[in-house]
Amino acid sequence: MDFAICAVAALPVRKLPAHEAEMVNQVLFGETMEVLEKANTWYRVRTLHDSYEGWVSSLQLEMIDELTARIGTTYVTAGPDLGDHILFNEVRMNLPMGSSLPGLSNNLFTVGKANCNYISGNAISPKDVKPSEELIRSYVDDWLNTPYLWGGRTMFGTDCSGFTQVIYKLLGVALPRDASLQATRGEAVDFLEQVQCGDLAFFDDGDGKIYHVGLLLNSSEVVHAHGKVRIDPMDGAGIVNAETRLRTHKLRIIKRYL
Template identity: 30%
Template sequence: MKNISLIISVLIILSNIIFSQVNPNMEKAKTIIRETKEKFAPDKRVAVFNIEAEQPANKIIIKGETNLPEAKEYLIRTLDGEAIKFEDKIQLLPAKELGDKIYGVINLSVSNIRTNPDHPAELSTQSLLGTPIKVLKEGQWGFYLVQTPDGYISWLDDDGFQLMNEEEWNEWKSSEKIIYLNEFGWAYEKAELNSQHISDLVAGNLLKLISEEKEFYQVEFPDKRIAFVHKNESQKFSQWYQSLNPDGEKILQTAYRFMGVPYLWGGTSSKGMDCSGFTKTVYFLNGIILPRDASQQVHTGELIDTKNGWENLQAGDLLFFGTKANGEKKERITHVAIYIGDGDFIHAAGRVRINSFNKSKSYYSEYRENAFIRAKRILSSVGKNGIEKILDNSFYKYD
């Protein structure tokens, strides 16, 4: 009995010695993982880096998933450089289980993209019919983790898009398309306005062009449904895109079209918009892609001097609101609007509406004036400073 007790004591001592040797490496591994995440994936809205270290039976295992191959390579190289022995169980996305179906195209007029793979989950953002997306993995309840052209990553159910392989995806992108330009409308079963509806449509929807029939375009949806769209409400995408020459006045003309549209958290269409969904949609209809959220849009464009008020602002500039940095408290951008002129701005707040910094106006907003932080000019930054034209974006671009 004494021998057994002695053996157990020796094993405990040896275990503690081994643990004391491994544990410092465990803490070092956690630090390296954290630093790698800060370097490559500081914004979880546009990158997946869910990686952790664990130590079962005194063995370090690095596990999790990321869609950033360069981040994984850097992490492993850094761990090796520190002579940390570990087992690599990191999965690169897209997940292998998807096979070659790692692309897709939005198949509804407006698809709802959520923070979690469940229909009651919070609406994260929306994406419009015809938008190319990338698929990262399959979740529960028919949801897929997807990435939209603005980089946003969240969950979309399989009714909202058509799953594709690379060949199908490139064929969709390279095909001739129409863009729907009315705020609301319909795709019809026949080239007749009184025929059966195939789908509703909203401004910015893209459909493959099949042919022309009198006053209608015959079009194809990503899932191969055939329909007809009236020419008065749409235009060939190539003609529309080539005709674009956005300036402040055109930005405002587009913005005014959405006056009164209700506020919808996560909304990016004429059915309902949040503040950054409004600015994003307005600029998209002028051929320009903005990041999704106000706190992302603020990092793009050209900074405008507003120390003396609104005298340097121009129509179409973006105005950003929130709380300023104070001591250890970081700046927080929570709202965005489009500048009109004379202190006026248009934004989605309850509904798309106009308010003003100008105290002489009946629609002056003291709340917004106090919350104003800075302004950015987008139109002077197309092709730089985080601002892209639609066909310069890698999701829309094709060879």
């Protein structure tokens, strides 16, 4: 079996092996994957951090061995988007928040055959992070007004679950990619009055299917990707748009992961 690592800032993952196909996800720099199938320059892959499958361009990958692929993330970029910079084979590259820096030591690391030098930014070790309301709010502030983008996971465009997944990656917690799967993890919070900053609220459609997620700042405010990453009021019934005062999402369940 072949393994690969993302060698670009944000790698589009597509539903079919074509550039014009729907983007269903993004892999951030340094995240690893297993290659399941090859079709010319297109590889069908499964990401190792969340088992998400899709097609990617092999031109944006570096091949690595299985041991390297499964070592896991050592450091993660935590500066505002494009606030972290590396030299990739001596050429400058800007990285989005949440990128992985595998094996970073003395500002040096490798991505496949490429030599990398971490030159500026805010690299953190997720296992050493102590989550706090102040830290969570600082990350949220960086993401506000990011446009909604189906399949996105960066500050240039994100969907609801991509946003929460990256925030939790920075907090040292690995979450699945989709809202419905994120809702299967964590411990239930039974009452809105018990909410803590960082809890996730999940919302369902008319058929009871969970399709949306937001991060709670407190018992009355939620930050979520809806048109853009925004803060809206929330009550026991769900989200109310701050401008229109119309209810937009129906609350299903609240979960805690920290």
